[in-house]
Amino acid sequence: MQVDDTLLNRLEKLSHLKIADEKRAEVIGQLSEILNFVDNLNELNTDGVDDKFSMSDAATFMREDKPACDTKINDDIIKHAPQSADHFFIVPKIIE
Amino acid sequence: MITLKEALKLSSKELEDLKANLASEIAKHPELNAYIDVNNVGSGVPIAVKDNIQVKDWSITSGSKILQGYIAPYNATVIEKMLKAGLSPFGRTNMDEFAMGSTTESSCYGKTLNPHNADCVPGGSSGGSAAAVAAGLAIAALGSDTGGSIRQPASFCGIVGMKPTYGRVSRYGLGAYASSLDQIGPMTQNVEDAAILYDIISGHDEKDSTSADMNDKVSDKLNPARKLRIATLPKYIEHASQDVKDAYSKAIEALKNAGHTIVEKELLDAKYDISAYYITATAEATTNLARYDGIRYGRRAECKDLKELFINSRSEGFGEEVKRRILLGNFVLSSGYYDAYYVKAQKVRHIIKDEYAKVFEDVDLILSPVAPTTANRFGSLSNPIEMYLSDIYTISVNLAGLPALSLPICKSAKGMPVGLQLIAKAYDEQTLFDGALSLEKEINYKG
Numbered sequence: 001m002q003v004d005d006t007l008l009n010r011l012e013k014l015s016h017l018k019i020a021d022e023k024r025a026e027v028i029g030q031l032s033e034i035l036n037f038v039d040n041l042n043e044l045n046t047d048g049v050d051d052k053f054s055m056s057d058a059a060t061f062m063r064e065d066k067p068a069c070d071t072k073i074n075d076d077i078i079k080h081a082p083q084s085a086d087h088f089f090i091v092p093k094i095i096e
Numbered sequence: 097m098i099t100l101k102e103a104l105k106l107s108s109k110e111l112e113d114l115k116a117n118l119a120s121e122i123a124k125h126p127e128l129n130a131y132i133d134v135n136n137v138g139s140g141v142p143i144a145v146k147d148n149i150q151v152k153d154w155s156i157t158s159g160s161k162i163l164q165g166y167i168a169p170y171n172a173t174v175i176e177k178m179l180k181a182g183l184s185p186f187g188r189t190n191m192d193e194f195a196m197g198s199t200t201e202s203s204c205y206g207k208t209l210n211p212h213n214a215d216c217v218p219g220g221s222s223g224g225s226a227a228a229v230a231a232g233l234a235i236a237a238l239g240s241d242t243g244g245s246i247r248q249p250a251s252f253c254g255i256v257g258m259k260p261t262y263g264r265v266s267r268y269g270l271g272a273y274a275s276s277l278d279q280i281g282p283m284t285q286n287v288e289d290a291a292i293l294y295d296i297i298s299g300h301d302e303k304d305s306t307s308a309d310m311n312d313k314v315s316d317k318l319n320p321a322r323k324l325r326i327a328t329l330p331k332y333i334e335h336a337s338q339d340v341k342d343a344y345s346k347a348i349e350a351l352k353n354a355g356h357t358i359v360e361k362e363l364l365d366a367k368y369d370i371s372a373y374y375i376t377a378t379a380e381a382t383t384n385l386a387r388y389d390g391i392r393y394g395r396r397a398e399c400k401d402l403k404e405l406f407i408n409s410r411s412e413g414f415g416e417e418v419k420r421r422i423l424l425g426n427f428v429l430s431s432g433y434y435d436a437y438y439v440k441a442q443k444v445r446h447i448i449k450d451e452y453a454k455v456f457e458d459v460d461l462i463l464s465p466v467a468p469t470t471a472n473r474f475g476s477l478s479n480p481i482e483m484y485l486s487d488i489y490t491i492s493v494n495l496a497g498l499p500a501l502s503l504p505i506c507k508s509a510k511g512m513p514v515g516l517q518l519i520a521k522a523y524d525e526q527t528l529f530d531g532a533l534s535l536e537k538e539i540n541y542k543g
Contacts, residue, residue, distance in 0.1 A: 007427075014426040015382065016389075016406040017419055030480050031423060037481055038371035038437070046443035053442040055262045055276050055497050061309045063302045076169035082396035089391050092402050 001035035003028050097232040100289040103141040104182065115142050115186065122187065122233050129208045130218075130228040132157075134187040138179050142186030143293070144228045144237035148195060148271035149280065151175050151185045158271045159193045159203035159221075162413025163394040172269020173304070174238065174280050174297040181296040189224030189237060193415045194385065195245050195273045197221050198486050199477060202417050207474060210253060212512055216471040219249030225283045226253040230543070236284040236293055240270055242277045243373055244466070244490025247502035250283055251515025252471035254504040254543050256532075257283045258290045261522045262497030263308035265294075266301035274380035275306075277373075277494040287503060287536045291315040291529045298525075314526045320534035324460040324527065326351055326518075327361040335366070335488060337469045339508035340516075347463060347505050347516050350538040356531070361455045361462070366488045368444055373491040374484055375428045375441035381418075382425025388413065420480060449496040456521040461531045464519055465489045466502045470512035489517070499525050501532045504541045513543070 008028055012019060019027050075087075083090035098106075098114070106114065119134055132147055135154060145151055148158040150168040152175075157163035175185055192202045200208045200223025208223045210216040211231035218227040222239030226249035229237050239246040241259035250257025258281045265280045272278065282293035292315045301307045333344055348358055390396040390409025397408035414422070428437035455462060466489055477483040493500045500519040508514055518535070520528035 003427075008423075010430070011423045011426050014430060015419075015422045016386075016410050017414070017422060018407050018411045019419070019423075027420065027423070030420060031427070033481050034374065034424060034484070035427070037484075038375055038441075040367055041371045041375075041440050041444055044368060044444060044447065046440060046447070049443040049446050051439045051443055053276075053445045055306060056308065058308075060305055061300070061302070061307070070170070073169045076167070077393060080165065080167045080169075081392055082165065082390065082394070091391055092399060092405055094402055 001032065001039060003031040003035065097235060097285065099285055100141065100236045100292055103235050106141070108139050111139060111141060118142060118186070118233065125231065125233065127209065128211065128227055128231055129206055130189055130224045130231060130233060131187045132190055132205050132224070136184055136186050138184040140179065140182040140184040142235060143178060143183045144187045144189050144225055144234040145185045146222050146225050146237070146239050147188050147191050148240060149174060149238055150269035154188060156188070156271070158195065159191045159205060160413065160415070160418070161204045161395060162388050162409065165395055166393045170269065173266035173301045175269065177297050177299070183296065187228070187234065189228055191224055192221035194271070194381070194418050195221040195240055195242055196381070196417050196421055198244070198248060198483055199472065200224060201474065202415050204415065210471050212254065213471070215473050216512065217252065217474055219252035219471060221245040222283060223249045226250055226255055226257065229253070229255045229283055229285060236282060236289055238280055238297070239283045240278055240280050241494065242273050243377060243487050243494050246281045246283060247466050247490055247500060247517055250502045251466035251504070252513065254513030254515070255283060255285060256287055256290045256501065256503045257281065258294060258501040259493065259499060260294060260298060260525065261308070261499040263306050264298045264310070264499070264523070264525065266304040266307050268301055268303040272384040274377040275384060276380060277377060287501070287529060287532045288315065288318065290501065291318055294525065308523070310523065314529050317526060318533055319530050320537055322530045323355045323357070324531050325357045325359060325458065326531065327359055327455055327459040327462045329363060329462065329464055330360055331362055332366065332464065332489070335468055336465050339470055339514050340465050340468060343505040343514040343516055344465060347535060347539065350535060351463070354534045354538045356534070359459060361459065363455065363492070364448060364451050366492065369448060369492040369495060370484055370488060372441045372444040372448060372495055373487070374424070375437050376445065376495070378421045378425035379429050379438050382422045382429065385418070385422055417480070445495050448492050452496045452498060460520070460527050462519040464517050466515045466517045470508045470514055493519055498522055499528050501528055503532055503536055504543065505539055506541065
């Protein structure tokens with residue numbers, strides 16, 4: 001699998017990342033090398049193998065359906081957020 | 097350094113003195129950089145904590161610039177359990193950024209040195225925890241293991257590191273990397289201490305939906321006299337360096353001397369483990385790391401609009417390896433590639449898990465290398481794929497969710513520790529610790 005600039009652009013968009021111009025060739029090379037390696041999975045026959053994997057075959061445990069909320073956690077997160085006021089996060093203007 | 101078992105018997109006055117002494121020793125060795133900072137909670141036995149486990153009111157940053165300014169608003173379940181058992185979180189240890197690495201070089205706090213040789217890495221990602229214990233600057237520590245991040249630094253630094261069965265230890269409050277692979281575990285001076293710390297942090301937690309509904313303990317039932325059937329993996333070993341091969345032979349002899357039965361087995365070629373791991377782990381990482389947006393916590397970059405806020409905060413805040421894994425994760429999950437990569441990797445996980453199950457029909461434990469070499473020199477794993485290949489012996493254990501324990505066997509010709517790991521079937525921590533204790537006694541490793 002060869003990664004090109006068009007694919008890297010798409011991945012940057014999906015990732016909300018910007019790779020600097022001077023790094024692009026290197027990153028494209030590294031991603032291509034890694035994907036070429038992991039293509040070795042095609043050597044394995046997986047016909048008929050379950051396509052979902054779960055860490056446990058047991059059902060999720062049951063618990064009482066009681067509401068629980070430690071609002072102190074919310075307060076602390078807001079307090080340490082980069083910008084906040086009146087119990088809200090502040091973000092740049094969205095609508096002009 | 098006093099062991100955890102001994103330290104649990106100390107009076108509160110003795111613990112206070114111990115902590116003061118420890119803090120002063122840590123301050124005398126800043127070049128090691130095992131600790132990011134040293135704070136204490138409570139009056140218990142001091143335990144060092146990896147920088148991705150929430151300790152209320154501590155700065156917990158997963159070794160990343162993007163989390164600068166974040167203060168943990170609650171305790172991880174493992175921290176609550178430690179506090180109840182008379183242990184104190186004491187010091188925050190260095191790690192690869194978001195636990196993505198095998199050397200601790202990718203931390204935003206700079207590299208941590210291997211206490212056995214300052215030119216070598218301590219391993220990673222829990223390199224700070226391993227170096228702290230190995231240097232006599234911690235009684236014990238917590239690490240986290242997603243693809244070997246407890247066992248490999250333990251091996252490189254000559255200490256014991258244990259990864260529990262997936263679901264044994266609550267992940268509530270662990271900074272998530274790959275949720276189906278991550279486990280918190282003990283890093284200690286010896287096997288018995290690992291069992292004691294494992295008992296304290298394990299057990300069911302309703303705050304983690306993947307927590308196993310089991311609470312059985314091991315440290316009060318340790319029995320190194322049990323005679324076990326232990327598998328060796330002759331084909332696996334071919335990829336390892338001579339130092340590791342020598343340690344492997346030595347361990348086999350020791351296990352035979354201790355009365356265990358050795359049988360030869362085979363597992364799937366480990367190159368497939370690497371592929372299944374890097375597809376699964378990056379897919380899960382890209383999802384988990386989507387939360388770092390510069391809005392709710394951590395560091396926000398300069399920006400003129402919301403889109404720039406996301407892109408600039410993430411591009412400036414994440415390091416190169418983290419970015420690489422996010423890009424890869426988005427690739428394997430993206431439309432057009434999802435089936436060929438992500439779904440294929442999940443199928444291969446079934447094959448890997450089934451292979452282990454087949455081996456465990458006949459044996460109690462598997463003896464395996466931890467890493468193909470002893471600790472690398474700084475900068476020697478600069479190519480990502482080379483670093484990924486160095487995880488060859490540890491990642492299948494995470495993919496299959498099994499428990500494993502790395503313990504030191506001997507030193508290489510150059511004086512570096514060589515560890516090996518024992519692997520057990522899921523939830524059979526008792527046999528894992530019993531076998532490890534037997535091997536530890538027979539080997540009698542002197543750090």
